[in-house]
Amino acid sequence: MGWGDLGAFGEPSKETPNLDQMAAEGMLFLDFYTANPLCSPSRAALLTGRLPVRNGFYTTNGHARNAYTPQDIVGGIPDSELLLPELLKKAGYVNKIIGKWHLGHRPQFHPLKHGFDEWFGSPNCHFGPYDNRERPNIPVYRDWEMVGRYYEDFKIDLKTGEANLTQLYLQEALDFISKQQASKQPFFLYWAIDATHAPVYASKQFLGTSQRGLYGDAVREIDDSIGKILNHLQKLGITENTFVFFTSDNGAALISAPKQGGSNGPFLCGKQTTFEGGMREPAIAWWPGHIPAGGVSHQLGNVMDLFTTSLSLAGLQPPSDRQIDGIDLLPVILQGKLIDRPIFYYRGNELMAVRVGLYKAHYWTWSNSWEEHGKGIDFCPGQSVSGVTTHTQEEHTYLPLLFHLGRDPGEKYPLSFASEEYQRAMERISGLVQQHKATLVPGQPQLNVCDQAVMNWSPPGCEKLGKCLKAPESDPKKCFWPH
């Protein structure tokens, strides 16, 4: 989803009454970011509280390339990383992930090996259908074992867009919450639904209900589900000790628009880019009785903050043996404080841009290559800002392009290099960037090697279902990341 996909954030069909209500009862974050404009690294950052360049969710196969975890990826979340559920366990939490994991699908990367107690969902995107010869269909797991595959046991009709997955994920969520409440155990639920990711889907009852087409149907179903989850918490009487946060893992994928892509509101470009449209996210914190209703925060926030904030809520300290990039947002949420902190915009192994206060400095600009663009792959459809949405990687490290996001949220008007304002702002930003770079210890890159042998041929449990497939011979290669 993108920043502009919710009514509360100005989506013109205003079809998210439950999320809008959640915002009215909670706190809206207007300046909230992901750690990366792509799914896997963003999710790895959320669960580790660390930038992908630290936790290994990046590639060095090319400069400033987006990478993720397709079926043939060899890497995944390293054991050395400490995930939020692993830490929450120490405080007695039961942890469940529902939906897309995306931190690696080989056995050692299984979510139940990284702190989760339960899982219902899939390790990869719901791409397909595949022929199970060149490429297997993506499995769906319950806990340790697969229970079927997409397009086989879990239907997705690519023609109509019908799939009942969000309903399955919703029921899983409600059941888990009920169960934990019955046993009086504290819980952490990571509800990682993916209906707005192409191929976009919605249940029959939501198909055709949106002004916005199939994408809007998917948004409506997610909105409806979130309403049901919050309502469930209310019915169980546990809203006052349940903290809920809604956000997205990257900006709307404008390449999939208009049929399968959402809105980044007034911001530039979308998913895959380090412009605001790729990285600024809708975000709402909800905790009745604690968070003042109708609050609006300009805190620069990041998905990595959810790691630190959740630990704080559980009375835990973040690990002290490693650099944690997330900050504790509780003073912001509960006391309305503003914490001064930069936002780093990475694309793969490169720091593309930095936001400090209302200023954003671009050290590198790139949308995608001319070659890709010529094939119709466009991350900025209908938008073109000369010298900014460039189709070659443009270096500005010696004289960064500087934007004032208050006056110019769309990143259209770089400040004059000669202006006093430029000098003043860059002085501060340069210091922060130097410090960041000087102390950065990059992790071992996990997204460099691909091998068809590691695909989901025979996930655990396949034998019970008669769904084991024969893997081809191992043939490790450098993964190809085009943008």
Next chain:
Amino acid sequence: MGWGDLGAFGEPSKETPNLDQMAAEGMLFLDFYTANPLCSPSRAALLTGRLPVRNGFYTTNGHARNAYTPQDIVGGIPDSELLLPELLKKAGYVNKIIGKWHLGHRPQFHPLKHGFDEWFGSPNCHFGPYDNRERPNIPVYRDWEMVGRYYEDFKIDLKTGEANLTQLYLQEALDFISKQQASKQPFFLYWAIDATHAPVYASKQFLGTSQRGLYGDAVREIDDSIGKILNHLQKLGITENTFVFFTSDNGAALISAPKQGGSNGPFLCGKQTTFEGGMREPAIAWWPGHIPAGGVSHQLGNVMDLFTTSLSLAGLQPPSDRQIDGIDLLPVILQGKLIDRPIFYYRGNELMAVRVGLYKAHYWTWSNSWEEHGKGIDFCPGQSVSGVTTHTQEEHTYLPLLFHLGRDPGEKYPLSFASEEYQRAMERISGLVQQHKATLVPGQPQLNVCDQAVMNWSPPGCEKLGKCLKAPESDPKKCFWPH
């Protein structure tokens, strides 16, 4: 102001708490339009309930050219037009205009000759300062006579952007309301402030208070003033019989961005164009006790509807001897009904586009000329949609470009001409357009002739102030309208 300038409409700095509150207490219109992407024709349409092509506020000097009422315009609102205040008078209303009139500044066009009882404001935009030789400074009137001129008696500091005009207009509004309430007379107040029109200004207390720069300061002052007006109505205990409507006369002028231009949210282009950014407006209806709080309407609305709706509120019928384009919105506002009606997008003498339901058909596309664009005049900065934001006037009358504004609010993806959806939608639209064109009786164009002799040299009252200037000889010419 543009659609995207209010927090309630997704402006990312969310600095309009009073307007957002007004929306929360009233009804938000998400699909509300002006009758023209430029000030004078839009205001003429608001006050007559009729399209500019009917009421004469257009030009035939060129095809599809925007025209307005600069100082040297010879025309203005014809006597044959019936203005809202003229009609409201019959129901005992006292009518006041505060701010910019813009329907002609020659004596016969004076607002007090067209139904208003009181006026404080100016006939034209606050451009200047002028030298009073080539061109006089714009006068400010109180009722029949001028009380000074901009940049002389009413200061606007172009360097700092400081001017206290909005405060003057606010005080006028509060005083007028108090006076009418004291005398128990029903009133119509047309509060036509212009702080967000370049040169943008704000009072000292608001300067530098916005994240958005001077433009944001102006928005904050307007927002604050509207809060004070609503609060005043509350204090007087007359909210239950006072209907308040907030809207704008055209989309944000992106040519003035980023320093003096606002936001049209996710929409294409801005003022001067018939894309959504030029004509879709923020709109809020407020009437506590009558309008359900927190309502949101997808009614296709238009500034011309305020004419008919206001008459309806006063128990009056619209004139039956002429075509009225505005509809009565009360069933929408009070009973949540949706009325099926088209929106016509005119630029000068040409019907550029039509919206019916969620479909918008472009019969002509044009942003502005290559020549102007080459000089840096850009109505769509950072936006470029191939074949849509054209720099030559492109005719599509035989095969209109069709957009679905639900799936594609940004007008980026025209529907395939071959699709069934295209055929079905165009069938309906074509019928409505044919009917509209067949019955249209264009008014005498008022914006064709310009003459330096008619400028504000010696407005009534100038002699008392010693501010009469000598007019040059009459030299009537065709006005030049570049876009």
